[in-house]
Amino acid sequence: xxxTTVIPHWIDGARRPSTSGRTAPVYNPATGQVQAQVxxxxxxxxxxxxxxxxxxxxxxxxxxxxxxxTVLFNFRELLNARKxxxxxIITAEHGKVVSDAMGEILRGQxxxxxxxxxxxxxxxxxxxxxxxxxxxxxxxxxLGVVGIISPFNFPAxxxxxxxxxxxxxxxxxxxxxxxxxxxxxxxxxxxxKEAGLPDGVFTVLNGDKLAVDGLLNAPExxxxxxxxxxxxxxxxxxxxxxxxxxVQALGGAKNHMLVLPDADLDLVxxxxxxxxxxxxxxxxxxxxxxxxVEPVADELIAKIVxxxxxxxxxxxxxxxxPDMGPVITDVHRDKITGYIDIAxxxxxxxxxxxxxxxxxxxxxxxxxGPTLIxxxxxxxxxxxxxxxxxxxxxxxxxxxxxxxxxxxSGQFGNGTAIFTNDxxxxxxxxxxxQVGMIGINVPxxxxxxxxxxxxxxxxxxxxxxxxxxxxxxFFTREKAVTSRWLDPATHGGINLGFPQND
Numbered sequence: 001x002x003x004t005t006v007i008p009h010w011i012d013g014a015r016r017p018s019t020s021g022r023t024a025p026v027y028n029p030a031t032g033q034v035q036a037q038v039x040x041x042x043x044x045x046x047x048x049x050x051x052x053x054x055x056x057x058x059x060x061x062x063x064x065x066x067x068x069x070t071v072l073f074n075f076r077e078l079l080n081a082r083k084x085x086x087x088x089i090i091t092a093e094h095g096k097v098v099s100d101a102m103g104e105i106l107r108g109q110x111x112x113x114x115x116x117x118x119x120x121x122x123x124x125x126x127x128x129x130x131x132x133x134x135x136x137x138x139x140x141x142x143l144g145v146v147g148i149i150s151p152f153n154f155p156a157x158x159x160x161x162x163x164x165x166x167x168x169x170x171x172x173x174x175x176x177x178x179x180x181x182x183x184x185x186x187x188x189x190x191x192x193k194e195a196g197l198p199d200g201v202f203t204v205l206n207g208d209k210l211a212v213d214g215l216l217n218a219p220e221x222x223x224x225x226x227x228x229x230x231x232x233x234x235x236x237x238x239x240x241x242x243x244x245x246x247v248q249a250l251g252g253a254k255n256h257m258l259v260l261p262d263a264d265l266d267l268v269x270x271x272x273x274x275x276x277x278x279x280x281x282x283x284x285x286x287x288x289x290x291x292x293v294e295p296v297a298d299e300l301i302a303k304i305v306x307x308x309x310x311x312x313x314x315x316x317x318x319x320x321x322p323d324m325g326p327v328i329t330d331v332h333r334d335k336i337t338g339y340i341d342i343a344x345x346x347x348x349x350x351x352x353x354x355x356x357x358x359x360x361x362x363x364x365x366x367x368x369g370p371t372l373i374x375x376x377x378x379x380x381x382x383x384x385x386x387x388x389x390x391x392x393x394x395x396x397x398x399x400x401x402x403x404x405x406x407x408x409s410g411q412f413g414n415g416t417a418i419f420t421n422d423x424x425x426x427x428x429x430x431x432x433x434q435v436g437m438i439g440i441n442v443p444x445x446x447x448x449x450x451x452x453x454x455x456x457x458x459x460x461x462x463x464x465x466x467x468x469x470x471x472x473x474f475f476t477r478e479k480a481v482t483s484r485w486l487d488p489a490t491h492g493g494i495n496l497g498f499p500q501n502d
Contacts, residue, residue, distance in 0.1 A: 033364070054200075056199060095325040147215035175189075275443035281391060452468030
């Protein structure tokens with residue numbers, strides 16, 4: 001793509017050039033250069049997209065379960081065959097290395113595969129002769145048009161947490177991707193078309209806050225699924241709920257890794273590197289804080305520093321592939337380095353400094369080097385707030401109890417991990433910790449597709465987590481039917497009393 005290319009919407013089963021006259025730049029984060037513009041919808045385009053999705057729903061919801069399942073299988077096969085194309089698109093716009101982009105797609109594909117088995121998960125129940133001559137049964141039906149608002153850090157995986165299940169259940173979806181890396185959603189729209197999905201069932205609406213608010217306020221949109229920062233998640237939850245919509249809004253995180261003295265420190269150092277610096281730390285499940293139960297901190301820090309020194313940072317599309325690429329924009333880069341400034345001003349020790357980091361040949365790229373901070377005060381904003389970058393902080397604690405107390409006192413409750421060889425300590429940790437997803441010697445405990453993803457506290461707004469059984473419950477609503485077929489020879493005549501089971 002060139003700077004003059006304008007990435008369009010996908011409406012009524014085709015690319016739809018925008019007429020709003022509004023665009024936003026899409027960068028190559030490794031070079032710092034604008035590679036395209038993305039359309040920003042106006043109200044007329046928002047209305048058009050939702051109307052198309054409503055028409056698509058009316059068609060798709062009448063498809064038989066068998067026909068819907070065939071389309072799901074077709075999409076799965078096409079995605080599996082062509083996922084390297086999608087990985088390159090993600091790397092070009094997000095900056096993460098190609099293998100990491102491929103890993104993102106594979107985790108999203110797990111949800112597609114779960115969705116292909118949807119008939120079992122949307123079937124109802126039947127009670128024969130619940131009362132004399134009366135049967136009671138339940139049926140699950142789709143909601144209608146559903147909205148998905150996706151973040152920049154996982155432009156393929158996060159939408160795939162939602163839309164395979166929503167579509168399998170008979171809904172139509174409107175995806176509002178991040179304007180920073182919108183092309184993955186458009187690519188998947190074309191794949192759905194090839195798989196046989198009717199026009200209007202999968203819509204891509206590019207835009208900014210105007211598009212978000214359009215989905216939140218449109219009466220035709222029955223639910224909203226969102227992943228992003230906590231302030232935006234709370235805004236979306238409150239606004240959509242006020243408008244009578246179902247909401248699953250997943251917010252931010254500050255994930256801790258508690259390291260006990262009996263842990264294998266080589267394993268811990270490897271996993272801290274992977275979980276702290278993978279995807280340049282732009283993961284809501286990244287490990288941000290290592291809680292080192294003394295006396296292990298000095299030895300562990302030395303091992304982490306040694307491994308940082310061996311990391312190769314560069315253009316994610318390069319061959320051979322680097323270990324870590326750039327962050328998404330120059331604004332986000334400056335926000336991350338600003339947090340490092342805050343930590344230093346608050347008295348922390350900057351052990352490895354990723355500020356002013358550059359890559360030869362990519363001096364204009366949006367790079368932040370892997371950063372390691374020791375002795376971060378727990379009162380510092382650099383500790384309490386989500387940084388969302390390649391910054392790993394170390395807090396020295398005296399005991400297991402002190403570590404658990406620190407984790408539980410935070411505003412977030414997304415993910416956490418413990419590293420230990422003590423099964424009793426691990427079991428106590430999983431019972432006492434007030435966090436939604438827990439790893440035991442696993443640093444990024446993202447559940448597999450047939451479980452559900454979601455945190456506690458300020459990391460999740462709404463009752464429904466993403467995918468798994470929660471997903472099918474979220475995207476369907478249940479009807480209970482009480483049925484009696486009268487036998488003219490035996491029915492009891494008129495009775496104005498309340499129905500009773502005698």
